[in-house]
Amino acid sequence: MRRSRNRVRTVTAYRDGDRTIIAIPARFTRAQEREWVQRMVTRLERQERRRRPSDLQLAERAAGLSTRYLAGRARPASVTWSSNQGRRWGSCTPLDGTIRISDRLQGMPGWVLDYVLLHELVHLLHAGHGPDFWAELDAYPRTDRARGFLEGVAYGHERARTGQPPTLGGDVDDESDDDPTEEDDDAGLDGTGLDGTGLDEVDEVVADRPER
Numbered sequence: 001m002r003r004s005r006n007r008v009r010t011v012t013a014y015r016d017g018d019r020t021i022i023a024i025p026a027r028f029t030r031a032q033e034r035e036w037v038q039r040m041v042t043r044l045e046r047q048e049r050r051r052r053p054s055d056l057q058l059a060e061r062a063a064g065l066s067t068r069y070l071a072g073r074a075r076p077a078s079v080t081w082s083s084n085q086g087r088r089w090g091s092c093t094p095l096d097g098t099i100r101i102s103d104r105l106q107g108m109p110g111w112v113l114d115y116v117l118l119h120e121l122v123h124l125l126h127a128g129h130g131p132d133f134w135a136e137l138d139a140y141p142r143t144d145r146a147r148g149f150l151e152g153v154a155y156g157h158e159r160a161r162t163g164q165p166p167t168l169g170g171d172v173d174d175e176s177d178d179d180p181t182e183e184d185d186d187a188g189l190d191g192t193g194l195d196g197t198g199l200d201e202v203d204e205v206v207a208d209r210p211e212r
Contacts, residue, residue, distance in 0.1 A: 001033065013040035020044065055080045058101060062117045069139045074121035081106070089150060090116045092123040099124075108149075115146030 003026040012023045022040050024033060059079040066074040077097035085091060085102035092099045099120040105113050118140050126133040137143050 001037070003028070011036050011040060013044045015044070058117075061114070062099065062121060065114055065118050066121050069118060070121060070125070070136065074124045076121065076124060079117070079120075087154070090120045092120040094124055094127055097124060108153075111142045112146045112149050115140060115143060116150075 002021060002023045004023060005026045007023060007025045009025070010023075011025075012021075014021055020041060022037055024036055028036070058081060059076070062076060062079045066072055075097070076092075076099045079099045079101065081103045082091075082100035083103050085100060085104075088102060089105060090099065090101045099117075101113070101116060101120070105116060118137060122133055122136045125136060
């Protein structure tokens with residue numbers, strides 16, 4: 001819990017590693033603090049559940065993307081989260097139709113996850129990264145933006161780990177090739193002060209990083 005004299009009308013919650021940080025106005029009473037902690041933790045957990053779908057939801061999302069962008073031609077046998085993708089964001093084994101998505105994508109924007117899912121779905125139709133492969137992905141309007149996003153994430157992680165720029169970013173790749181839904185953005189949420197406190201409106205902000 002962090003109290004700030006400069007904070008007047010906002011309450012912010014975000015994750016900092018294993019900790020949950022909630023920043024509130026310094027003038028809040030203990031009763032207000034307890035109320036807003038419960039409210040913001042609930043909202044943060046709800047947001048994270050939306051942004052971290054289960055394997056079943058992931059498979060349903062992939063099916064929807066196949067229908068929308070690939071005319072339903074890509075039909076994976078399974079689509080699951082994976083914690084052992086190494087530097088890859090996803091992988092596909094065309095032989096058995098299995099797709100695995102790195103759990104590092106959990107919490108990233110939905111349009112980034114959709115790009116990785118589509119990338120692996122297209123590998124069910126085209127094993128390599130030739131012109132036909134990229135022509136299929138051209139149907140997704142955020143391909144270039146998502147690739148840039150992932151390259152930036154990989155660059156930042158490698159720089160933080162080694163202090164040096166990476167030579168390669170995290171790959172979205174299939175196992176047999178050696179070649180390298182609406183957005184769920186953070187948003188301000190209007191709330192109201194507690195009854196009998198004399199507060200005006202309090203704006204709630206749920207975020208997964210500190211305010212700058």
